[in-house]
Structure formats: structure tokens, C-alpha cells
Amino acid sequence: MPNPRQRLPLFGLMAAIALFLKPEACLARNLNSDCGSSMCGSVEIRNPFRLTTQPSRCGDHRYELECDSDNRTSLVMKNGRFYVRNISYETRTATKFIYSDQGVVSYGRNFTSESYRMQAVDANLISKDDNCSLPRNSFSFDEGDGCKVPYSLRTPYQMMYLVNCTTPMESSLYINASRCSTSSSQSSGSFFYFLPMENPAEKFDESCTIDAAVPIMVRNISGMSTSEIYQKLSLGFEIESDLGFRLTLGFCYEDRPFLLMLQSLLYALQTYADSFVHFLFNGPRIFQNTYYAPRSTNVLCVGATGGVILARYFLGMCCLFALVTHKWRRRHLSADDTIEIFLKRQHGLMPIRYSFHEISGFKEKLGEGGFGSVYKGRLRSGYLVAIKLLSKAKANGQDFISEVATIGRIHHVNVVKLIGFCVEGSNQALVYDFMPNGSLDRIIFAEENKTIISWRKMFEISLGVAQGIEYLHHGCDMQILHFDIKPHNILLDENFIPKVSDFGLAKLYSTDDSIVSLTAARGTIGYIAPELVYKNIGGVSYKADVYSFGMLLLEMVGRRKNLNAFVEQLSQIYFPFWIYGRYSQGEDIEMEGITDDEKMMVRRMVITAFWCIQMKPTDRPSMRKVLEMLESDVELLQIPPKPFQLPCDISSKDQTSNIPSEDQTSPLLDSADKITLQIM
Template identity: 35%
Template sequence: MESFFRMILFLFCFVLIVRVTELHATRDECQPTKCNHHTIRFPFRLKRQQQPENCSYPGFELPCIDKNQTVLELSRNVKFLVKRIDYRAQGIQLYDPQGCLARQLPNNLSAFPFPDDSDQPQKYTIFNCSGEGQMTERDESHAIPCLSIQGFQVVALPSDSTEVANLLNCTRTLLNISVTQTFKGMLYDGTKDVQLSWEKPNCRRCEVEGRKCRLKKNNSTTEDKTECYGPSKKERDRPKKLMATGIILGSCLLGIIVFALYRIHHSYKANKEGQLKIENFLEDYKALKPSRCSYADIKRITDQFKDKLGEGAYGTVFKGRLSNDVLVAVKVLNNFRATAEEFINEVGSMCRIHHVNVTRLIGFCADGNKRALVYEYMPNESLEKFIFVARDEDRFLGWEKLQDIAIGIAKGIEYLHQGCDQQILHFDIKPHNILLDQNFNPKISDFGLAKLCSKEQSAISMTAARGTMGYIAPEVLSRNFGKVSYKSDVYSFGMLLLEMVGGRKNIDVTVESTSQVYFPEWVYNCLERGEFEIRIENKGHANIARRLTIVGLWCIQWYPTDRPSMKAVVQMLEAEVDSLTVPPNPFGHVNGVQTTSVNIPRKPINRELEVIFE
């Protein structure tokens, strides 16, 4: 948790630094202002706004009138409303609110803050013509509609135009004005917009760079010069990007913290519930349980977990020594993988078992969330060590010993199925879980997946498949093959027998021929040819290999009802090989030609097995 708080503190400092940097970058003495929807900034400023002199250009003041409208005053009595300001193109679009430019022109329109040498003002004279006069069509084109009324026509003509002499019945007014070419069209049609532009001050480069513009401070020359200042658009976006990154990182971190707290809470709750289940279980089975040890005792027995024997999915096994110098194997359960149910399964199963071919549980530890199991020590480790060996290694046990081991395992499983008060289904029979004592006598171990059920019932309901791939019976994976029962352990034992004969795992991706990928079919072919991978020195060895193979093939039949019981398996292993019948080949022979694909025989499923609950 300390690391989480450090990450939160780091994130807070990061966001604070980014925010201070952003505020510092945005601090500006020439802040833009608003009037209606117009942004007013250099070279303009709002009238009567207090800003440093270099924040606007002389003559570029825009009043903001009562209706929140931006106004451009070209002279004291000539006012236009601002429609749009384009700072990059340095242009401003205006319109006359009354739609009559001539009404705003008492004198002239030659003086305004947008000088253009190429647009010289022109003098115009305004005439009032009565309706009785004779006016040509051309004269009507010079009429000013907004000043004309019925019977009287107001006309504006250039003062030097020769057409003035041709006007009949027109009174020359005293109004003489000067209008630039820019406003000429607006003079005759007051509803038109007018576009003005300015060349000075020139801020086009600043606009292109995305920076701000202002007059240079302490300019010693008489000519006004501008300068670009402030960060570019890319630089201004950088703090925002950093802020967005900080927010995203913060959100992710917050999500991780919430998830971690949830997992911690969930794990704590599960541990508490698991401990309660274990204590209730131990109270119920007080008469059957072996000795209970504390976690301190476990550390003392194993000499602080000094000698590691092996490691599995649910825990690590260490070599230990009791006070009377009896060697033991201590299995320390993994809190993240081994649940309370698996601990209860193993202790509950082992408390009921007293058989020479089943490992004996000497003690256990249930100290809070620390759990361990203490077993009798098996010096020769597991059967897996001796059957999955390279051909050049001298670790082969011999066919007689393999047969003795097979019979011992079969008797141990038979005891689990029929010898206890309740039937125990192991669900994880495999070479790794068969331990060998100093005389290589087999003992079944690891009851973490075991299930207890009544001996009067013949099937068990399961919510999920359990076991190790390669040893799981078909009905455990799919109910199309039948009900789950003690016959599932028979299937696993059959796979174990075939591995003892074949000398390799039933799932082996290193085989050279694809025809050998499906292991039981490969073993069946070896049986037909009388050839086995493990060396056979005499006829007796060949008979043992054949016996183990036949029994193994009977045990792995697809449907549970086709498999023998463990009592029948023991009898078959002790019988003469000539009395055994070879099972039918379910692995795909068509017209005498062997195929590598597995054809599951179409056979009605026996539904006589009654389902019971765990």
C-alpha cells in the first residue's frame, strides 16, 4: 500500500506543476476582451478599456454600445456595426445598422483609420429632383433609394461629371461629400456590407505562428513597430496535453487502486470465510483428525523451509524431521491457488484412509491463512521420475517391479472406492501423484480434488471438470459419454498403465510421427505388433507388458459402462495373460487400413447410473 500512496503523491505533484506552468503561460497584460460574440484584441481595443499603450494601435478603438454591439466610428457622426473581424487576413467587415449610408454623411468619408493610397476619395454632389422633371434611365441608376420619396428623387453624381448639366428639374443641394471607392457601392445600396483592411500594424507573421502581437516597448523610432510574443499554438497546447495525460494516468491509477482494494477486501473476506469453514470442519471431525501443528511448528520441522522437494500448482513440498527423528514431507499450500475446500477435501479424505498403498497424513496446520499438510516421507519420490526417462538412462525399474507397482496402485484405488465408510473419488490419478517408499511400494497421494459420496450411489454431479489433461475421463468433459462416477478414476488409472508400458506421457508433442500423436492408438498398435519402446528381455517381460497394456486399454474405453471396476482390474492384473481378452479397437480401422483420426463409436449411452450430489 505504501507504493500506492507514493504514486498518488507523485501524480498530485505532477498535476500541480503542469497547472502552475499553464497559469504562468496564460498570464498576459494584453488580455483579449469580448463584446457580443466578437473577440477584441490587438490592434483593436474596447473604448475606455484600461490597457498598456502597446496593447492597441492608435485610432483602433471600438465602442461596445448598450445593446452589446461592437461599433466602428469612422468619424464623429459616421458609425458602422462590426459583423466580423479577421485578424489573420487583417480585415474587418462592417454594415450600416440603418441601411442608409448617405444619411450618415454630413461632410465626407475621407478620414478613417484604414488609409489606402490606391483608394483616393471622390467628391460627390447630391441633388433633389422633383417627379415632374425628365429623368433618363441612367439618371435613375444614380438614385439613393433610402433618401427618395414619392415625387422626389435624390440623386448622387460625381461633382466633375458632365451629366450634372443634363439634369432637368433637379435642385442642386448644398451637400457635397467625399466618398472612397470602397464605400461607393454602399452609397447607392446601404444594405450592402463593406470590407475594410489594414496594412499597419502588420501582425500576419504572428497570426501564422499562432502567437500574439503588440507594439514594441521602448521603441526609439518614430515608426510604430510590432513584435510577436507568447507561446505558439503548439506550445500552448502542450500543457493541455500534459494535463490530459495526467488526468488519464490519474484515472488509470485510481482504477488500479480501487481494483487492488477490491481484491484485498475480497481476498481478506475469502480467507476469513475459508478459515471459518476449516474450523467448523475440524470441530466436526475432531475424532478422526491427526495431530494439529502451529505454523511455528511447521517452520521448526522443516528447518525454516530449508530442503525443498518439489513444487506443484497448489503448494510447495519441503523435507522435514519430527522430534523423534521421523522424516516427513510437508506440503505448504499456496494461499492464492489452494482454497479452503481443497484443504478440507484433503484432510477429510486422508482422515478416513488407512491403507498400505495410500500416503498417511501425520499432521496438518491451519494457523490463520497459513495451511500445511504433514505426510510420511517417500524417499524415492514419484513414479513419474522412473517411467518418463530417456532410453539411455539406467533408471528402469524392471517389468516385475512395474507390475507390482500397478497392482499396488489398483488395490489402493479399490480401497478408496469400496474400503472406506464413504466412497472416495480421487479425480487426479497420474504418475506424479504416485509416491514410492524405500522399497518402491506405491502410495497414492494428493487428495485436493477428491470427492466423498455414498457407496450406495453410482454417479456424482459436478459443476466443472477437474483433473489433469490427458488423464480426465471423457464423461468429465462431456456428459454425452455418460455420468461421472468411480469409473472416471478407472480411466485415469488406465492412462497411467499405458504410460508405464509406453515409457512416455500420453500427451507428447515431441513425437516424430504424427501417427503417434494420439497415444492410446499408438499403444494399441504396439500391442498388435508385440513391440514396446521399453526393452523386453524375455517372454515373461513380454507377458507383463501385454497384460498391463490389455488392462489399460480396457480401462480407457470411451463409455463408463464398458470399463471394469477396480476390483475386476486387480483380478485382471493378477491373472494369466492368456486368460485376458483384448478389447475392441476404438481408434479407427477402416477396411483393414489404419487411420490416424479417432472415430468415437456410435453407441447408446447407458443412462441407468443415478446422479447424486457431492
């Protein structure tokens, strides 16, 4: 015996068949039941009508009738009561059709349509006690708590006002409504008239007020006498309606818009099914404009199709948005978890973990790099610090881990000190010593140097930077390759002592590794070593930092960018090329206000730089040798071969595709632009 789960698909199939074959069966009579017929006097009362004495589930409450002690049936409306003389019911059967150019072809299923006809009269007009009563009960088409009942008066009919005037009306539009010759109302100063409802507003006298809206079964009351009007009113009026599917349901759509939409969708499905059946039995003539459905059916089908398409795309967009949000949160949560795991493992780190509440400031911006912005801040103790807020766009956790893992183990006078860090969710910040004199590029590149330092101080700065880089390469248990030595990353304290900073691109390697592996080039164009771009020049090692240091030395000597298209002389556009030509010919560069000792210092810086920027990594000295060259006598230094001479072992493919010819102004910078780099 199949279990309940196996029977579920069968139930679903049966429900779908029921929707296509008889959609109204899924909705009809869910709220109101047919409790059979009842009699009140000679009037038969059945669904949708109901008596007030019947259970609430019977009939439709909008069609509620009363049965009084005299067995008279009353239709009670908001502004009056009407006696029901008779109700006749009729059930008609109709068939759906296809209309074609060959005629009318029946193809659909039969459906039923119920109608009724009610005869009612104003309760005041059939009173046994007073034959002078006026029709003071108003008939309304809108009943049932704002839900419109489909009452319709049988043609011919006219609606007229019963108006109460304080003065007699002489106009022929006003027909006397008092049927008694002596009326107590007239003696009291009230005059009643019948006035057609379509009477223009400007002809409605200000002394008159409306008492009731009365229906009469004539086309026009103009020219009728009072007795003729009352003769027609005594016959009553007839209400008729085609209930159709609306009354079969037994509820009001205006109160339940969802059910109205559901009915429309069900009939749209039924129409599509009927059209498909017609296509199977009548062939492709449907595409030859030989078949057309009623306009209402087309509108319904188009509306249903558009609704389904819009709902589908709306749900799709919601699901896509939820998926993207979930992926984004998972990625950031994964990065946050990676950072927390890293911090738990670094028990021996000196930096302190701060909260963002423990640091004030963040108003004065000191600078901005590829991994975030740097602000001036202050600890609670009053100590000034520089706070580097890592950019969320690149804060995948690796740059934070790289800096903390690298600088956290470094203690050197020429390397910036990491005081602490902040991690709160995806917000990450690094806290450094504050450097009052900013970075080196502000001094050597500024058009108007506010801070002028001597050539001796410039030489001391170059020595300090070299000592800091040499410590990174050989002073720790792991060699640290910076990969981004440039003036922007050299900070100066209050005494102009240089500090190597920004270790976002740094990598840690074993001291035994002479060659390291990198999956992609990293650095800044203009300072990046050629072996990071060209594969056949040599392996990547600490010599990459040596090359960057050589480019830094030349910019310190020239106090300008190595590549400058705005210099006066064309030959000075690329400074290393120009200055090598001067020194190789035994000429010095002209400098104002420089002593002989300072000239020797500058010459040592230039020659050392030439050795550092040799094309092959094997031709460059180590940082320990660089320090010796900077501190030795200038007479002992020899000018190296031209740094820009291409090595013979570069393949012809590299020469044609990546490396420009020797006579170009900037052989490295032009080719480096073609390579995708990680630029800071």
C-alpha cells in the same frame, strides 16, 4: 421552526455565493485587525502600519514603527534606523474589464487597491550633536523573518555602498564620504568612500569593506561631489508601494502557502463565473476569439482546472486502491474463516495440527504441482516428512479442505498418509509421510534411469495402485473419486510400495451414487476420461478413475509418455494406438532382458489397460474387476474391442465440433485441448 440540520444547506449556499461574489472577504483581515489611525508627531500611522505600543492584533508586524520620546517616528530595520518624516495614504478603485475587438467593455465588479508613500532619512544624518556623521544605516528590501515586504524606492534612485578602506583610493569611482575636513576616522587610518552598488566586482579594492547600503534619490552619483551627495541624503528617500490584495490580507503568503493556494482557487472560481455571465449576456462570440482574458487569468484558470482534475483522479485512485485492498482482505479472511470452521467440525480426524515453528527444513524442493510446492522437512522428533505448501494464488481454502477431509479418513497401505497440517492465516500446508523414492514418473519417464526396477516390481506397483484406487471407491463409508490418477501422483516408499497421493481434485460421494454431477471437467490432459469432455458418451462416475488407471498402465509398460512426438517410428507416436495394433495381430512388443513370466505379467497389464480405456464408461470394468484381471491367468483374458472406436450414439454435432476422425493419431488428446480444464 426548522431545525439546525435543515439550515445547514442554506448556510452552505450562502458561503458559496460569498466565495464567488467576494472571495477576498473570506480571507482578508482574519489575522490582523485595523485598529484605526494613530499619530506620532506629525506622522499618521494606520493599517497596515502599526506602532510597537499597539496590541499585537493591530496592523501588520512587518510594517512596525517606533515612536520615541521626542515624538519622532522610526522605521527600524535589521541593519539600521530611519526617521519617517511623512506617510501619505491613497485608496484607488479599479474595475475588471473584458477586452474584445470592439473595444474595452466593462462587465466586472469594482475592487479597491491601497497604496502608500513614505519619506524617510537616515537617523545618523539628522543628529543635532554631530554634523560629521556618516550614513551607516543600511536599507533592506527583505524584512520580517524572511517574508519579503513589498518596499520599493521611488524612481529615480540609486543604491550605493559606504565602504571603509585602510588606504586612500585614487580611483574616480570612489567618492569621498567624509564631509568634515579633519576627521578622526582618517587620522586613525580609516578612509570612507561612496561606491556605486553596480560597480564591477573586479574594481572593488581588497583593502575596503562595506559598512552600509545607502539609497539616494538620483540616477547616478558619478561626477557628484561629497557636498552634493549629502545634500541629497539630507532630503531622504521615498518608499512607495501598491499594497493591493496582498497587504489587505494582512499576512505573509510565504509563511502560509495553503492560503496562497486557496486564494488562487477562489479567484479561479470567480473568473469562471464571470466568463459564464459574459457568455450569457454577449452570446457565443466568446467562441469566435472576440473575447480574451489577460494572460495571468488564463494561466490561473488552466492551473486551477489542472489541479482539480489531478486531485480528482488522485482521490479516485486512492479510493480504488482502498477498495481493492479491502476486497482482497475480505476474500482471504473469508477463506481463512471457512478453514477454521471446517477444522472445528472435524473432531475425529487423526492428522495433527502443527505450527510452522515445529517443522524445520523447507530448503530441499521435492516437486511442484498445480496447488503448490512440496519440500522435504523434519519434525522435532526427527521424523522425515514431505510438506506441501499450498499456493496463495489458489489457496481459497477448498483445496485444503478437500485434501484434509479426504485423506484424513483414509488408512490404507497404498494411499499416502496425512500426518498433519499447518494453518496460520492465509498460509496453509499439508504434512505427509516422506517417500524416499519419489514419484513414479521419475522412474518410468527418466531418459537415464538411475533406479532400475524389474518388470516384476513394475507389475507389483501396478497391483498396489489398483488396490489403493479400489479402496477409495469401495473401502470407505463414502466413495472417493480421485480424478487425477497419473504417474506424478503415485509416490514410492523405500520398498517401492506405491502410494496414491494428491487429492486436491478429489470429490466425496455417497456409495449409492452411480452417477455424480460435476460443473466442470477436472483432471490432466492425457489421463482425463472422455465422458468428462463429451456430454453424450455417458455419465461421470468412478469409471473416470478406471480410465486414468488404464492410461497409467500403458505408460508403465512403454516406460514413456503415451503421446511422444520424438520417437523414431511415426506409428509409435501415440503408444496405445500402436500397441493395440500389435496385440490384436498376436504380436508382442520386444523387450530386452525379460523372462517368460515377466512377459505374461506385461501382457496382463496391457490387456487390462485396453479394457480400462474403453470409450464408453459402461464398457470399462470396476477396480475390483481390474484386480481380478491383473491376478488371473493371461489365457483367460480376451482382447477387448478397439478402445478408440467412436460410439454410434454420439451426435453429429459432437463429431464435427469436438471429436476428431478415427484415423487421427490422438483422438482424445487433440479434442481435449479445445476444452477448458482444471489442470494440475
